[in-house]
Amino acid sequence: MTPPVKAGFRHEAFFYADDAAFLRGTTDFVRRAVGRGEPVLAVLDARKIEALRGLVGGELVEFADMAAVGANPARIIPAWQAFVDRHAGRGRHPHGIGEPIWAGRSPDELVECRQHEALLNLAFAYADAFTLLCPYDTATLDPAVLAGAHGTHPHVSGAPSDGDGYDGVDAAALLREPLPDPPADVVTLAFGPELTPARHFAMRTARALGFAARADDLALIVGELATNSVRYGGGGGVLALWRDGDALRCEVRDTGTIADPLVGRRRPANGQIGGRGLWVVNQLSQLVQIRSTAKGSRVRVLLG
Amino acid sequence: MSEQVLTTVVRRAGGSFRLALAGELDLHGVDQLAARVVEALTAEGVDRVEVDLSDLHFIDSSGIQALLRAQAQVRKAQVGFRVVEISRAVERVMKLAGLGDTLLPADPGS
Numbered sequence: 272m273t274p275p276v277k278a279g280f281r282h283e284a285f286f287y288a289d290d291a292a293f294l295r296g297t298t299d300f301v302r303r304a305v306g307r308g309e310p311v312l313a314v315l316d317a318r319k320i321e322a323l324r325g326l327v328g329g330e331l332v333e334f335a336d337m338a339a340v341g342a343n344p345a346r347i348i349p350a351w352q353a354f355v356d357r358h359a360g361r362g363r364h365p366h367g368i369g370e371p372i373w374a375g376r377s378p379d380e381l382v383e384c385r386q387h388e389a390l391l392n393l394a395f396a397y398a399d400a401f402t403l404l405c406p407y408d409t410a411t412l413d414p415a416v417l418a419g420a421h422g423t424h425p426h427v428s429g430a431p432s433d434g435d436g437y438d439g440v441d442a443a444a445l446l447r448e449p450l451p452d453p454p455a456d457v458v459t460l461a462f463g464p465e466l467t468p469a470r471h472f473a474m475r476t477a478r479a480l481g482f483a484a485r486a487d488d489l490a491l492i493v494g495e496l497a498t499n500s501v502r503y504g505g506g507g508g509v510l511a512l513w514r515d516g517d518a519l520r521c522e523v524r525d526t527g528t529i530a531d532p533l534v535g536r537r538r539p540a541n542g543q544i545g546g547r548g549l550w551v552v553n554q555l556s557q558l559v560q561i562r563s564t565a566k567g568s569r570v571r572v573l574l575g
Numbered sequence: 576m577s578e579q580v581l582t583t584v585v586r587r588a589g590g591s592f593r594l595a596l597a598g599e600l601d602l603h604g605v606d607q608l609a610a611r612v613v614e615a616l617t618a619e620g621v622d623r624v625e626v627d628l629s630d631l632h633f634i635d636s637s638g639i640q641a642l643l644r645a646q647a648q649v650r651k652a653q654v655g656f657r658v659v660e661i662s663r664a665v666e667r668v669m670k671l672a673g674l675g676d677t678l679l680p681a682d683p684g685s
Contacts, residue, residue: 466601467580470633491668494635498602539673544643547636547672554671 278364278400282391284420285406286429293406294322296429297368300404301327304366312354313368314340314347315406341371344380344387345553348394348536355401364400372420374411379573381416383558386445386532388423389438394533445532446563450571453511453522462497463507469497473521476512482519485574488555493521495548496570500525504568515573518557522571529563529570580604583611590622593659597630600638612645616652623655634665639672646678 285300287293297313304311305327312333313323320334333354341347351367358365372384388405395401407420409429421427422438458476462469473493477486493510500508504525511522535549549570553559558573581604586593592615600608615624626642628634634642642658649656658680661669669678 464603466603467599487664490633491635494601494633498635498637501602541675541677544640544647547639550673551636551668551671 278402280392280395280398281402281426282388282395282424283402283404283426283428284424285404286409286417286420286427287406288409290322292429293319293408294326297323297404297406298326300366300368301332304364304402305329305331307364309364309366310354310358311366311368312351314350315368315370316373319370337370341369343553343557343559344371344384345536345559347371347387348390348533349538351391351401351403352394352538355395355398359399364402367401367403368406369403370406372405372407372412372416374408374413379560380558382448383560385416385419385423386448388420389445390533390536392423392425394536446529446561448562450560450562450569453520454513454515457511457513457522459509459511461507461509462500464501466494466497466501469510470494472510473512477519480512480514480519482514482574485519489519489521489574492552492555492572492574493523495552496521496523496572499523499548499570500527503527517575519574520571521574522569524567524569526567527563528565529561529568532561534561535559581607583607585611585614587618587621590620591625592618592621592623593625593627595627595630599633600631600641601633601635602637605637605641608641608645612648616649616654621654623657624649625657625659627660628658628665629660629662631662631665634668636668636672639669639674639678642678 285296287296301311310331312335313320314335314337315323316337320336324334340350347369354367355365371387372381376384391403405424407417409417421436425437460469460472470490470493473489474486477483477489482489497508497510500523504527508523508525513520535553539547539550552572556572557575560571562569580599582597584595594611615621646656658678661680666679
């Protein structure tokens, strides 16, 4: 017997110039899916959900607020995975609309969002059937961001914009992008193999920098990152902490290598042992930047 | 390791092996917990291991991993395993770690 033909993963950037074009494209997409009896999840900002909800609905259509799901873009893939898993095995072809990128995102967030878009191709490479439409606002987004969308989406529709074709996924390259240097006045601590000193240093520093309410979370984050350094990163590393505007940044450097670009983006299975460290960090943080070269790794975390 | 951050105290009562963990359970407490599990499984007449986490004020994913391993190992030996008390801080981390109710007491506070 030949296996049934799989629809696979279709990842499409949809460029729109205004609200009318956005609503036209997304309602078409939803109606076509619903017309075939397929489920739809739209993860958008609250205003767009409101507008789209007025035009499409029914029990096959769900909405989720991107501000909650995707504040940290590393939490979006698990949300899609949960949606796909809920419909997998029932012969359904899940359809998603996801707009993780908007003009208010910080430069660091935009880099990680592009990373997220690229990682979707890796995460769902073997999906039986999943169609994801990613709206991009050509009126407000920087041309470089739109060009980036060409590189991360095998399919592009809507208003034309400049950009080279789809890059394909070079998983290793995703982890090699440089990070801007931390400021000169960071406080640092070399740690390892003991973890308690790093956690306690993190708590003291959080309080000293005015983030007492996040001290416990920071201690947990630092503990998870330091544990990875102790286990896989040469037995220890260097912790750096600094204030960045209203937020707190934390970075752990070590001499280890992080090979899996999807690390921390897979919800641990029930009863699964291991693989929860960076998952926990992602749940607590606004942004997590993972970089790794032959010389070592760094994980930088933003805590609001 | 220089600093003792985890203490484990065992109380036997009938078939119950009650293991109270206090302090912080991270990578460096994993071996101590594993040793207690071996102790429970080699002791006479133990039909259930009850883990009391009420005085555990810190746990991370290594600690959760150690508890999951303990649970699997104990149940494989046909001995009961349950977490009977839990602090709020530890419960929060377990939920963050994506554990669902895997290790949580069935009836909180009982």
